[in-house]
Amino acid sequence: MKGADDMEYNRRRLFIIGVLALFTAAMSASLRAATMGDIKREYLDNINVVQSATLSAELLGVAFLGFAFTLFFGSPFIDVIGMRRMLFIAAAGFIGGTALVLMSSIFGDGMSLYWTIWVGMLLNGIGWGCVEATINPMTTALYPDDKTHRLNVLHAWWPAGLVVGGLCGFGLGAVDVDWRYILALVMIPSIIFTFLCVGVSFPKTERAQTGVSFGDMLKETLRRPSFLIWFGAMFLTAASELAPGQWVDLALSQVVGMRGILLLVYVSGLMFVMRHFAGPLVRYLSNAGLLLLSSLFAAVGLYLLSIANSPMMAMIAATVWGVGVCYMWPTMLATVAEKYPRGGSWMIGLMGSAGALSISFVLPQLGKVYDQAKIEAAGGVAQLAELSGAAMDEVLAFAAQESFQAVAVVPLVLCLVFGALTIVEFRKSKE
Numbered sequence: 001m002k003g004a005d006d007m008e009y010n011r012r013r014l015f016i017i018g019v020l021a022l023f024t025a026a027m028s029a030s031l032r033a034a035t036m037g038d039i040k041r042e043y044l045d046n047i048n049v050v051q052s053a054t055l056s057a058e059l060l061g062v063a064f065l066g067f068a069f070t071l072f073f074g075s076p077f078i079d080v081i082g083m084r085r086m087l088f089i090a091a092a093g094f095i096g097g098t099a100l101v102l103m104s105s106i107f108g109d110g111m112s113l114y115w116t117i118w119v120g121m122l123l124n125g126i127g128w129g130c131v132e133a134t135i136n137p138m139t140t141a142l143y144p145d146d147k148t149h150r151l152n153v154l155h156a157w158w159p160a161g162l163v164v165g166g167l168c169g170f171g172l173g174a175v176d177v178d179w180r181y182i183l184a185l186v187m188i189p190s191i192i193f194t195f196l197c198v199g200v201s202f203p204k205t206e207r208a209q210t211g212v213s214f215g216d217m218l219k220e221t222l223r224r225p226s227f228l229i230w231f232g233a234m235f236l237t238a239a240s241e242l243a244p245g246q247w248v249d250l251a252l253s254q255v256v257g258m259r260g261i262l263l264l265v266y267v268s269g270l271m272f273v274m275r276h277f278a279g280p281l282v283r284y285l286s287n288a289g290l291l292l293l294s295s296l297f298a299a300v301g302l303y304l305l306s307i308a309n310s311p312m313m314a315m316i317a318a319t320v321w322g323v324g325v326c327y328m329w330p331t332m333l334a335t336v337a338e339k340y341p342r343g344g345s346w347m348i349g350l351m352g353s354a355g356a357l358s359i360s361f362v363l364p365q366l367g368k369v370y371d372q373a374k375i376e377a378a379g380g381v382a383q384l385a386e387l388s389g390a391a392m393d394e395v396l397a398f399a400a401q402e403s404f405q406a407v408a409v410v411p412l413v414l415c416l417v418f419g420a421l422t423i424v425e426f427r428k429s430k431e
Helices: 004-047 052-081 083-102 111-142 147-155 157-174 179-196 214-223 227-252 260-285 287-307 311-325 328-339 341-378 381-386 389-430
Strands: none
Touching (some): 004 052, 004 083, 004 111, 004 157, 004 260, 052 341, 111 147, 111 328, 147 157, 157 179, 214 341, 227 260, 227 311, 227 328, 227 389, 287 328, 328 341, 341 381, 341 389
């Protein structure tokens, strides 16, 4: 057996690996969002200018589809596959998927080009799914008595990756660096965390350590139907956070007088700081109470984003929205890990799958709302094709407003859900 000092050293190194892997996934997501406008202008507008926003949203959304299915099928078998192998697969997904997008024009034009990019985005999503399937149960196994705080600290590095990717996308784009070189940057941290995995032992999941059988883990979802409430809520929390984050650059850049990706960078920096203070907030508010407060801020923030028409107003709206969505994803995962420990990596994976499936559905819907709104504002398809300059900017502003107001309804529903859960928890604490 290893000594306490060795175990402590290994725990820190494993946590760093988890941080860097999640950072890579976030950087990939941010770079996809930052370069999608270039992909749209260079490829998708030539394929179908009327539906180019829908096509863009579908490409952004398919990464979440790959993420969802990887989590769903990979999470229950994490102890069989092994955490190290899962992270190797993740790196292969990031590198291979990005390379496919970069070389997409080689495989033809028109819809064949679109489907090549689609597959590349899917592989990136599979890489992200392998990361989440590994690092969340790994963290709960390493810190069984401090799950909520540690998962929030771990997931603070998601916004950190968004910041770095967003700044790279904005800064390099501003000096006319080709989008292909910008997107290729995600390969660097992918290679680094792969090498860090070599020569280190990974733990078994908490479920395996406590002797809960594989079959009992799968049966836990049937024995505990209350899990379905949290599973359903995860669809809505993810739609409140990640869908607008992927959409903000494409929809708002020509509306608020600044690149939308800078709003994502700012919000991500805010989230990085705030997630380090999740522990005291949870002790004071409870998980459900924190999520209720988050939903209120998210609803107000998304509505303010829908009417923002200047950099200052956009920053204020983004601040309110960022405070709202900051704790949603890690707190949802931690809540399930605490309430259903026998569900192990399976239940944590189901939560991640629910969130990703939500985004793969919501993003294309946002694209459709946006496209329909711009056709409506222009007065028809033919009129839209003839617009340019200030007239086109006015149409796009209306489309952005409609798309953000559509998604602002989601956290309002969450207020009802988490309000009810908070009341239930309060009554139980008084019994």
